[in-house]
Amino acid sequence: MLIPHTFRKGIVYKIDKIRVILWEDIGQVCSMNGYVNTVNKSHKMLKLVNVSKVYTIGKDVIHALENINVDIDHGEFISVVGPSGSGKSTLLHIIGLIDIPTEGKYSINEREVSTFADRDKANLRSELFGFVFQDFYLFPRLTAIENVLVPTIFSRKNAILNNSTNVMKMAKIDNRIDHKPSELSGGEKQRVAIARALINDPGVIIADEPTGNLDSKTAEDIMKIFKYLNQKKKKTIIIATHNELVSSYADRIIKLKDGKIVEDSKMVNNT
Numbered sequence: 001m002l003i004p005h006t007f008r009k010g011i012v013y014k015i016d017k018i019r020v021i022l023w024e025d026i027g028q029v030c031s032m033n034g035y036v037n038t039v040n041k042s043h044k045m046l047k048l049v050n051v052s053k054v055y056t057i058g059k060d061v062i063h064a065l066e067n068i069n070v071d072i073d074h075g076e077f078i079s080v081v082g083p084s085g086s087g088k089s090t091l092l093h094i095i096g097l098i099d100i101p102t103e104g105k106y107s108i109n110e111r112e113v114s115t116f117a118d119r120d121k122a123n124l125r126s127e128l129f130g131f132v133f134q135d136f137y138l139f140p141r142l143t144a145i146e147n148v149l150v151p152t153i154f155s156r157k158n159a160i161l162n163n164s165t166n167v168m169k170m171a172k173i174d175n176r177i178d179h180k181p182s183e184l185s186g187g188e189k190q191r192v193a194i195a196r197a198l199i200n201d202p203g204v205i206i207a208d209e210p211t212g213n214l215d216s217k218t219a220e221d222i223m224k225i226f227k228y229l230n231q232k233k234k235k236t237i238i239i240a241t242h243n244e245l246v247s248s249y250a251d252r253i254i255k256l257k258d259g260k261i262v263e264d265s266k267m268v269n270n271t
């Protein structure tokens with residue numbers, strides 16, 4: 001597919017002295033040599049090969065993840081399920097560049113992550129990924145809209161391109177922009193957190209037990225927002241949960257047990 005690069009929004013930066021562009025619309029990283037106008041879609045966006053994560057505390061060795069092999073493509077809606085302690089959060093942290101594997105390879109658009117300098121990795125993290133957590137992590141003294149704008153402090157992307165009112169509309173919380181977190185319900189707080197995750201226009205949303213603190217009706221409302229973001233806004237969504245209702249919204253389920261993938265299945269006709 002040829003797309004004149006002047007018609008597309010992208011930012012240019014350097015990784016290991018190679019100029020790269022992060023295309024905003026698909027979160028695609030391409031090496032750049034003069035013009036780059038071809039997008040190679042033949043490979044998977046995120047690829048983990050034999051990834052393991054071991055924690056050592058004193059004499060205890062904990063195998064949080066063991067030999068994980070998984071490919072994630074643009075536009076997928078994935079639910080990572082498994083009991084508490086099975087490695088869901090660890091997997092999400094590695095995928096979202098918050099943590100690094102002890103062994104194995106992780107590549108983003110065919111670039112091995114371990115070769116990225118720390119600063120480039122941090123930039124890629126804030127530009128490619130948006131995070132949502134069970135506990136919302138809102139700043140209590142800031143209003144909803146101020147909370148949504150926090151990630152723009154660390155980003156070089158132009159916040160006007162994807163402004164705060166717009167993302168608050170996408171998360172259906174634009175009627176509460178001036179409320180402080182203490183004046184919001186749990187579901188409303190999570191909507192603010194989702195709007196915040198969207199502010200840098202990430203290609204991938206990573207959500208760790210996003211409905212863990214919500215009642216089932218509110219949980220469904222939140223899942224409908226993720227579904228909308230996946231189907232209409234073409235975001236790749238990766239959600240960790242042990243709630244069956246939540247995982248039923250996904251198109252693909254990756255089941256973990258004791259740090260290993262015990263099932264990886266695609267749902268048919270899940271709309």
Ligand SMILES: Nc1ncnc2c1ncn2[C@@H]1O[C@H](COP(=O)(O)OP(=O)(O)O)[C@@H](O)[C@H]1O
Pocket residue numbers: 055056057062063064082083084085086087088089090091
């Ligand atoms: N920072 C850490 N230090 C030591 N052990 C950890 C750490 N983070 C997670 N673990 C351990 O790794 C395993 C997987 O944890 P986690 O990924 O949080 O599972 P889940 O999210 O499925 O509940 C658990 O046994 C947990 O105790």
Ligand SMILES: [Mg+2]
Pocket residue numbers: 088089090208
């Ligand atoms: Mg967890």
